[in-house]
Structure formats: structure tokens, C-alpha cells
Amino acid sequence: MKEHAHQAYASAKSTVVDKKNAAKKFVYEKTPDKFKNASDLQVRFRTGFVYVSVSMLCVLTSEITTVLLLCVLSGIAAAEFFYMLRSDAKLPNELLGILAAIAYPVSVWQFGLAGALIVTGTLLVALLVWYVFWSRARIGDVGVSFFGAAYTGLLLSSLIVVRQAVPGFWGGVLVVGVFCSVWANDSFAYLVGSKFGKHKLAPRISPKKSWEGFFGGLAGSVVIWLAMSYIPGVEISLAQAVLFGMVCGLAGVLGDLAESRIKRNSGVKDSGTIMPGHGGILDRCDSLFLASVVSAVLMVAGGCIPSVL
Numbered sequence: 001m002k003e004h005a006h007q008a009y010a011s012a013k014s015t016v017v018d019k020k021n022a023a024k025k026f027v028y029e030k031t032p033d034k035f036k037n038a039s040d041l042q043v044r045f046r047t048g049f050v051y052v053s054v055s056m057l058c059v060l061t062s063e064i065t066t067v068l069l070l071c072v073l074s075g076i077a078a079a080e081f082f083y084m085l086r087s088d089a090k091l092p093n094e095l096l097g098i099l100a101a102i103a104y105p106v107s108v109w110q111f112g113l114a115g116a117l118i119v120t121g122t123l124l125v126a127l128l129v130w131y132v133f134w135s136r137a138r139i140g141d142v143g144v145s146f147f148g149a150a151y152t153g154l155l156l157s158s159l160i161v162v163r164q165a166v167p168g169f170w171g172g173v174l175v176v177g178v179f180c181s182v183w184a185n186d187s188f189a190y191l192v193g194s195k196f197g198k199h200k201l202a203p204r205i206s207p208k209k210s211w212e213g214f215f216g217g218l219a220g221s222v223v224i225w226l227a228m229s230y231i232p233g234v235e236i237s238l239a240q241a242v243l244f245g246m247v248c249g250l251a252g253v254l255g256d257l258a259e260s261r262i263k264r265n266s267g268v269k270d271s272g273t274i275m276p277g278h279g280g281i282l283d284r285c286d287s288l289f290l291a292s293v294v295s296a297v298l299m300v301a302g303g304c305i306p307s308v309l
Contacts, residue, residue: 047275051284055179059163060172063109066163070105074153076281077101080271081148081262084282088266091136092145096126101153108157109164116154123149152282155289158296165305166233174305177228178248178295182287184220185249186256192216201253206260214253221249236304244298251294252287259286 058069078101082094100123107115127145131137162178163171193213201209222245229236236244259282263271272280299305 043276051275052183056176059175060169063163066172066175067105067109067160070156070159071102073281073285074101074105074156076274077152077285078148080280080282081152084262084266084268084271085144087268090144091138091141092148093127093130093141096123096130097145097148100149104149104153104157105160108160116157151289155293158293161296162299162305170232174228174231174234177224177231178292179288181221181224181245181248182252182291184224185217185252186287188220189213189217202257205257205264217253218246218249221245221252234304240302240304244295247298248291248295251290255290256287259283
């Protein structure tokens, strides 16, 4: 039994490596000659630039394009999550989990909180039917299938609440602000940590993270939230901006560490290969999941934006 599990793990790991190499080869072949032989940092920058540009364009254009972006991110992230859990000897129902992850942003957009409840209830009933009639399914597989959909689609769908709270273009700017607070947190943490980091934050989960980088990341998040207080239609005081920036920074770090723990348990370095230099969508959105729902709750509860639920 152990030998079979070891062989399955080795096969899964080999498949991940093959896909990663194939993705790198594809990108390299499509790259103009003057851009070839780029360093890992250059590849990472270019991929990140495309991701940031597409995200900002979709969010700023309209509510529909925002929903479509969140559906794509949720679906891909859920697929990567389930793939990693299969490497950890779990048997999630990918079809139901991915469909639910994609359905969450649409349902919240159309029906608010009731839409999220409808998708959640439907998913639970479908998973129970699957569990009852498929003998190989275990109760843990049901939990993993539900968690994967909620972890990705449900948490990201909270950005719909933020987008709808402020009408028109400025609602998109507010969502971009939430994105930027997460990106600033990650960037400042990396810059400060790489230069001054000496004290490990969570050595067993993510050895490269330091307390110095952690506080640098919080500072970056606070700066963005201070800028967000000037968005028309948003009422965020100076004290709230500082508090919200710190809390969302904490949420982002927790989300990052949670995904690192999942990858470590699964024996996977990256969640996917869709973003050369970064890994998968789940690797890029791990901080955004918790930060999204926390920012929405804080702004609604703090009276900064009206509730649309």
C-alpha cells in the first residue's frame, strides 16, 4: 500500500515537472528573439505585468468583466487546489468543486448573499449525493471538495460586493485598490525581507518569510489604504485606513501561509504552471482570498461603503 502511494506521488510529481517544462518551452518559442534568454526575474516581471494589466483592465471596464475575471481566477485556482490535494492522496470531486467556484461570483453578482447561499446549498446536496452513491468517496473527500470551492470562489466573490457598492468607474478603482494593497503587501515584504530579514516568521511553513518583511508588507498595505480613502464615494477615515491596511495585510499573510502549508503537505513546489516565473493562479491569489473578504467586511461594517447584499 505504501509502495503504491509512493509510486502515485512520484508519478504526480513527475507530471507537474513535465507540465512546467512544457509551459516554459511554449512561452520561450512564442517569445521574440530579442527577449529570449531572459533571466528568471525578467520572466517573472513580464508574466506579472500581463496578470496585473489584465486584472486592472477587467475590473475597471465594468461589473460584467469583473465577474468574468473572478470566475476565471476562481475556476483555475480551484482546479489547481484539487490537483494538489490529489497529490496528497485525496479524491475530491473536481467537477462539482470547480463549477461551484465559478458559480459563486455570478450568483453574488445577481442575487447577493442569497446567491452565495444557493450555490453553497446546491453544492452540499450534490456532494452528499456523490458521497452516498460512489463507494470510493470518503467524508474527507467531501470536505476537501467543498473547501476548495469556498476557499477560491466564495472568498473572491466578496469583491463583487465592493465593486457594486460604488457605482460606475470608481467602484472598479476601489477593487483595484484592494488588489494593490495585496500586491503592495507582497512587494514590500519581499523587498524589506530580502534586505533586512533576519528573524524567520514561519520557518517550517515558509522559510523565506521574515518578521522584518512582515512589518514592511503591513506598511505597504497601509499606504495603499490611505490612498483608497480619497476615492469618491468611499468614506474611510485616517484611523480606519491605517487599521484596515494592517488587518488586510495580516489576512494576506495568513492566506499566503495557508497555501504554503497546503503545498508543503502535498509535496508540490508550485500550484500550477500557467504563470511562468510565478507558478499557478493559486500561487498569485493566495493572499487575495482572505484579504478580499476581510476588506469587504471591514468597509461595510465600518460604514465606508453601502451594503449591497
